[in-house]
Amino acid sequence: xxxxxxxxxxxxxxxxxxxxxxxxxxxxxxxxxxxxxxxxxxxxxxxxxxxxxxxxxxxxxxxxxxxxxxxxxxxxxxxxxxxxxxxxxxxxxxxxxxxxxxxxxxxxxxxxxxxxxxxxxxxxxxxxxxxxxxxxxxxxxxxxxxxxxxxxxxxxxxxxxxxxxxxxxxxxxxxxxxxxxxxxxxxxxxxxxxxxxxxxxxxxxxxxxxxxxxxxxxxxxxxxxxxxxxxxxxxxxxxxxxxxxxxxxxxxxxxxxxxxxxxxxxxxxxxxxxxxxxxxxxxxxxxxxxxxxxxxxxxxxxxxxxxxxxxxxxxxxxxxxxxxxxxxxxxxxxxxxxxxxxxxxxxxxxxxxxxxxxxxxxxxxxxxxxxxxxxxxxxxxxxxxxxxxxxxxxxxx
Amino acid sequence: xxxxxxxxxxxxxxxxxxxxxxxxxxxxxxxxxxxxxxxxxxxxxxxxxxxxxxxxxxxxxxxxxxxxxxxxxxxxxxxxxxxxxxxxxxxxxxxxxxxxxxxxxxxxxxxxxxxxxxxxxxxxxxxxxxxxxxxxxxxxxxxxxxxxxxxxxxxxxxxxxxxxxxxxxxxxxxxxxxxxxxxxxxxxxxxxxxxxxxxxxxxxxxxxxxxxxxxxxxxxxxxxxxxxxxxxxxxxxxxxxxxxxxxxxxxxxxxxxxxxxxxxxxxxxxxxxxxxxxxxxxxxxxxxxxxxxxxxxxxxxxxxxxxxxxxxxxxxxxxxxxxxxxxxxxxxxxxxxxxxxxxxxxxxxxxxxxxxxxxxxxxxxxxxxxxxxxxxxxxxxxxxxxxxxxxxxxxxxxxxxxxxxxxxxxxxxxxxxxxxxxxxxxxxxxxxxxxxxxxxxxxxxxxxxxxxxxxxxxxxxxxxxxxxxxxxxxxxxxxxxxxxxxxxxxxxxx
Numbered sequence: 030x031x032x033x034x035x036x037x038x039x040x041x042x043x044x045x046x047x048x049x050x051x052x053x054x055x056x057x058x059x060x061x062x063x064x065x066x067x068x069x070x071x072x073x074x075x076x077x078x079x080x081x082x083x084x085x086x087x088x089x090x091x092x093x094x095x096x097x098x099x100x101x102x103x104x105x106x107x108x109x110x111x112x113x114x115x116x117x118x119x120x121x122x123x124x125x126x127x128x129x130x131x132x133x134x135x136x137x138x139x140x141x142x143x144x145x146x147x148x149x150x151x152x153x154x155x156x157x158x159x160x161x162x163x164x165x166x167x168x169x170x171x172x173x174x175x176x177x178x179x180x181x182x183x184x185x186x187x188x189x190x191x192x193x194x195x196x197x198x199x200x201x202x203x204x205x206x207x208x209x210x211x212x213x214x215x216x217x218x219x220x221x222x223x224x225x226x227x228x229x230x231x232x233x234x235x236x237x238x239x240x241x242x243x244x245x246x247x248x249x250x251x252x253x254x255x256x257x258x259x260x261x262x263x264x265x266x267x268x269x270x271x272x273x274x275x276x277x278x279x280x281x282x283x284x285x286x287x288x289x290x291x292x293x294x295x296x297x298x299x300x301x302x303x304x305x306x307x308x309x310x311x312x313x314x315x316x317x318x319x320x321x322x323x324x325x326x327x328x329x330x331x332x333x334x335x336x337x338x339x340x341x342x343x344x345x346x347x348x349x350x351x352x353x354x355x356x357x358x359x360x361x362x363x364x365x366x367x368x369x370x371x372x373x374x375x376x377x378x379x380x381x382x383x384x385x386x387x388x389x390x391x392x393x394x395x396x397x398x399x400x401x402x403x404x405x406x407x408x409x410x411x412x413x414x415x416x417x418x419x420x421x422x423x424x425x426x
Numbered sequence: 427x428x429x430x431x432x433x434x435x436x437x438x439x440x441x442x443x444x445x446x447x448x449x450x451x452x453x454x455x456x457x458x459x460x461x462x463x464x465x466x467x468x469x470x471x472x473x474x475x476x477x478x479x480x481x482x483x484x485x486x487x488x489x490x491x492x493x494x495x496x497x498x499x500x501x502x503x504x505x506x507x508x509x510x511x512x513x514x515x516x517x518x519x520x521x522x523x524x525x526x527x528x529x530x531x532x533x534x535x536x537x538x539x540x541x542x543x544x545x546x547x548x549x550x551x552x553x554x555x556x557x558x559x560x561x562x563x564x565x566x567x568x569x570x571x572x573x574x575x576x577x578x579x580x581x582x583x584x585x586x587x588x589x590x591x592x593x594x595x596x597x598x599x600x601x602x603x604x605x606x607x608x609x610x611x612x613x614x615x616x617x618x619x620x621x622x623x624x625x626x627x628x629x630x631x632x633x634x635x636x637x638x639x640x641x642x643x644x645x646x647x648x649x650x651x652x653x654x655x656x657x658x659x660x661x662x663x664x665x666x667x668x669x670x671x672x673x674x675x676x677x678x679x680x681x682x683x684x685x686x687x688x689x690x691x692x693x694x695x696x697x698x699x700x701x702x703x704x705x706x707x708x709x710x711x712x713x714x715x716x717x718x719x720x721x722x723x724x725x726x727x728x729x730x731x732x733x734x735x736x737x738x739x740x741x742x743x744x745x746x747x748x749x750x751x752x753x754x755x756x757x758x759x760x761x762x763x764x765x766x767x768x769x770x771x772x773x774x775x776x777x778x779x780x781x782x783x784x785x786x787x788x789x790x791x792x793x794x795x796x797x798x799x800x801x802x803x804x805x806x807x808x809x810x811x812x813x814x815x816x817x818x819x820x821x822x823x824x825x826x827x828x829x830x831x832x833x834x835x836x837x838x839x840x841x842x843x844x845x846x847x848x849x850x851x852x853x854x855x856x857x858x859x860x861x862x863x864x865x866x867x868x869x870x871x872x873x874x875x876x877x878x879x880x881x882x883x884x885x886x887x888x889x890x891x892x893x894x895x896x897x898x899x900x901x902x903x904x905x906x907x908x909x910x911x912x913x914x915x916x917x918x919x920x
Contacts, residue, residue: 068499072848331837331838334837344849346849346851346852347852348852349819349851349852351852352848352849352850353847353848353849354846354847354848354849355846355847355848356844356845356846356847357843357845357847357858357860358842358843358844358845359832359841359842359843359844359860359862360501360840360842361832361834361840361841361842361862362839362840363834363837364834364835364836364837364839364864365837365864366834366862366863366864367862367863368861368862368863369859369860369861369862370843370858370859370860371857371858371859371860372845372847372856372857372858372859373855373856373857373858374817374847374849374854374855374856375852375854375855375856376852376853376855
């Protein structure tokens with residue numbers, strides 16, 4: 030599809046974004062605000078943000094920060110970085126004990142709207158450099174947004190050197206009508222491991238457009254899980270490249286969509302080296318008039334022989350008006366590979382409901398049990414039990 | 427890995443075996459000048475002796491086409507097509523009603539002989555009077571370039587009330603039927619190639635099965651693309667009234683040539699209450715040479731609508747030919763409890779490209795669809811399955827099952843799967859699975875250890891891989907399809 034034809038001409042949002050951007054406005058103006066004719070956005074219309082002149086967010090008031098924090102399921106200990114409306118709140122933060130060292134690694138992500146928007150208006154976020162062999166433990170990253178017609182665009186850079194490891198708990202929340210547009214440029218070094226557990230519970234009128242780029246080196250591991258639970262419109266997009274042999278990637282997720290909301294999990298897993306493996310399990314539960322989107326592509330280059338790729342996405346529709354759009358995609362140029370994907374869409378099984386009801390379980394509870402059962406094999410992929418419990422707590426609230 | 431090496435070698439060997447059915451018949455043709463404009467459309471309509479409404483319909487399509495852009499979303503690459511650099515009308519200069527085979531153009535007979543059509547069937551094809559006596563189970567409508575030169579078994583079919591004739595004839599003799607249904611499944615402005623076809627189609631087949639009639643024989647069309655530089659724009663319209671049943675076979679071979687040729691056919695199927703239409707295709711057009719030069723561009727729009735309750739449309743295709751295939755036989759399931767099926771084997775080799783799949787649009791409750799797509803890529807070819815399953819809000823308890831399997835032979839080819847799944851009904855159930863792999867060493871070893879040669883083993887595995895689809899073909903086609911697979915891959919692989 031041609032990018033040019035996609036520019037929603039005269040969209041006030043785009044004009045203001047371009048004006049606000051000092052250096053990269055040109056690139057943004059060029060790709061424009063995607064319409065539904067752009068393949069990557071066919072199921073996720075950006076109409077709702079097109080007519081608003083989004084301004085830079087003001088610093089966040091202390092009382093809204095504490096109110097927002099109180100609502101979040103957070104670990105009690107460990108390093109913590111809290112950002113409010115695109116600014117680091119130092120008083121609330123307890124940085125990791127590593128030397129802050131500027132990374133110049135930025136993925137090109139050409140033509141990816143969320144990435145280009147972030148580059149145009151970027152605000153400095155994490156700049157982590159975990160030295161070789163260090164297990165940095167847990168870092169909780171909290172990004173809060175608040176205001177009306179404001180936007181934030183945090184830029185995070187994370188580099189793990191050889192054998193380093195880190196668990197990143199990435200929490201997103203806010204109040205009001207805003208756009209949160211975070212970007213992560215991640216490098217996972219040789220034999221290093223990054224576990225990226227994300228909780229997205231933006232305000233019910235907020236828009237969340239996240240983009241993660243992760244380059245994984247030999248025997249490195251990028252293990253991610255995203256719980257998409259909030260936002261009026263929320264897309265989590267991951268572009269993960271296995272660029273050396275024996276890399277391992279997980280891009281898992283759960284989406285809980287209700288009301289009139291739309292949640293979207295889009296991923297591109299690019300096998301650019303031999304012997305890599307990737308695993309993806311994404312489950313979406315939809316109620317009310319919720320809309321779910323899953324777009325997952327596995328691209329296997331000619332050199333990426335012995336690739337083992339697996340992708341499963343399942344959706345559970347709980348109401349008449351709910352809607353799921355799913356596009357699992359394989360693009361394979363190497364012959365000695367094992368790649369498969371599966372997708373299912375359906376409602377709760379009447380027989381299973383009947384079984385539970387006939388044993389005296391009330392209907393609401395029976396449904397609840399079945400929904401939990403549906404989600405369990407995705408949630409179990411979060412290896413860190415404490416974090417998994419936090420996610421389960423979040424789902425229950 | 428000796429198996430892989432041998433497979434590769436055999437595929438390479440195959441690539442060198444020339445197109446078995448590449449030949450060209452020299453027949454006197456009536457050809458329109460190159461170029462496409464309103465005049466061309468008027469000329470075609472005039473030559474076909476069409477009524478005004480048909481011309482208006484074509485012009486509407488042509489004007490819509492002018493406004494449209496050639497689609498670029500498919501996973502295919504080709505140099506830009508110059509739509510002005512082609513003839514849009516070519517017709518053999520035919521004397522009507524030869525009395526015996528001696529009067530039939532000998533070139534035509536040679537073509538049939540090369541196609542391996544038996545003599546009595548040739549007589550039927552060439553329209554020799556009285557030839558129907560030699561009973562055959564298959565009725566054939568031979569599309570020799572753009573004009574159906576012969577239609578057989580008309581009498582037998584007429585007795586059953588079945589109309590099976592060239593669509594140009596149907597426009598003249600059954601205008602009420604054609605006007606009622608033409609363009610109702612694929613509207614004139616549906617897509618770029620469909621609109622082009624609507625504007626300039628020269629001929630094709632028309633089938634009408636009246637209420638309650640089970641068509642007494644399989645209906646079959648041999649497509650040939652013959653004169654140089656004539657785009658082939660076939661139009662097929664099949665209507666099955668309430669409780670009618672028909673099985674339609676379409677088979678294709680084409681002469682070898684240098685220029686790329688555009689083929690943009692449109693097929694429309696309409697099934698009323700309890701009706702059933704089975705449409706089978708074996709496509710083996712010239713795929714281009716070892717470097718991918720030449721070869722047919724096959725940009726086809728095929729769509730059927732299950733209008734009536736409990737109706738059924740089934741597409742089966744074996745695609746081995748063409749330089750580029752762009753084809754998505756679809757079913758619109760509008761009748762309650764209607765059924766759509768799509769069975770496909772697509773084989774690409776050398777520099778062939780195929781982007782093919784189906785759309786199942788579930789509009790009504792209790793509708794069911796099944797998609798089985800098998801893709802085999804070899805050489806430097808690229809093959810894509812692209813499919814859509816859509817459950818509309820009223821599709822209560824609808825079901826879909828989709829299985830797409832790809833087999834890669836050699837490390838220079840590509841296999842891609844692009845399914846779209848859209849559901850707006852909670853009671854609808856969609857299941858999709860797809861796999862991509864090479865021929866498993868275990869399976870090969872198993873066969874080899876039981877005394878099969880490497881070649882036979884690969885052949886067996888490839889055949890087994892496609893079996894689910896091949897078994898859906900009518901007998902007449904199953905043999906031909908297996909032979910085609912052999913020519914495309916197995917002849918050298920296994």
